[in-house]
Amino acid sequence: MNTKGVDFNSDKVLAREFLSNFADNNGEAKYLNILQDVANHKTRSVQIDLEDLIEYKDLDEEFLRRVTENTRRYIGIFADAIDELMPEPTEAFIDDDHDILMTQRSDEGTEGADGSDPRQKMPPEIRRFFEVYIRASSKGRPFTIREVKASNIGQLVRIAGIVTRCSDVKPLMQVAVYTCEDCGFEIYQEVTARVFMPLFECPSRRCVTNKSKGNVILQLRASKFLRFQEAKIQELSEHVPKGHIPRTMTVHLRGELTRKVGYFLPIALN
Numbered sequence: 001m002n003t004k005g006v007d008f009n010s011d012k013v014l015a016r017e018f019l020s021n022f023a024d025n026n027g028e029a030k031y032l033n034i035l036q037d038v039a040n041h042k043t044r045s046v047q048i049d050l051e052d053l054i055e056y057k058d059l060d061e062e063f064l065r066r067v068t069e070n071t072r073r074y075i076g077i078f079a080d081a082i083d084e085l086m087p088e089p090t091e092a093f094i095d096d097d098h099d100i101l102m103t104q105r106s107d108e109g110t111e112g113a114d115g116s117d118p119r120q121k122m123p124p125e126i127r128r129f130f131e132v133y134i135r136a137s138s139k140g141r142p143f144t145i146r147e148v149k150a151s152n153i154g155q156l157v158r159i160a161g162i163v164t165r166c167s168d169v170k171p172l173m174q175v176a177v178y179t180c181e182d183c184g185f186e187i188y189q190e191v192t193a194r195v196f197m198p199l200f201e202c203p204s205r206r207c208v209t210n211k212s213k214g215n216v217i218l219q220l221r222a223s224k225f226l227r228f229q230e231a232k233i234q235e236l237s238e239h240v241p242k243g244h245i246p247r248t249m250t251v252h253l254r255g256e257l258t259r260k261v262g263y264f265l266p267i268a269l270n
């Protein structure tokens, strides 16, 4: 998709307005209620329904089109908007390891960093308790697997198929956190792919000036992981043209979407 001339900042404002102003059928501020639940650690999942965007009183058709055609990017834009809207918790919850680490970090501030490298800036991802999902409208016919083309990459597509295989749920590194034993800096590496190259050299000014590689140690407890699962889906038999073999597609499920699909084998009863 051509993203030239698209102002992602003004789209973040649109996303924020939608989340603040959208009212469901009962007149409730649906998304602000979800954000309050996230703040209270009752839920992690912020699911944005495209149907809601369509029914929104101030619907912007172009914005809707951009969300559908560049979904991956707009998940990030909605997440940035949610960061700005996140309310204070109204109920007590038990701090987990991650909360304790975050409190320590915000107390220390950014004193440790010398700002010489973007990897010393804490990525917003690591502070987030929530995950953003965009759900396609249930109206209209879903794609068959052979209709999904390379031009759909990055877009939101709904497909019909049957799950034939699914993997165990595994942890997927989202933000790798390292500390340097020589200079004491914390270093962040955002991971956007399934595999990543760990850092071996410290990027801080002190280590670079000393012409030292530093002594970089991956801190697994401080890093952020996401649940990850891989599923294979196969075309429905009615979508396979005569004489062809059914096509399959691999689907990656992340975070709260894992453990939602499965397949069941019949068990013989004695």
Ligand SMILES: [Zn+2]
Binding pocket: 180, 181, 182, 183, 184, 185, 202, 203, 204, 206, 207, 213, 214, 215
């Ligand atoms: Zn260092």
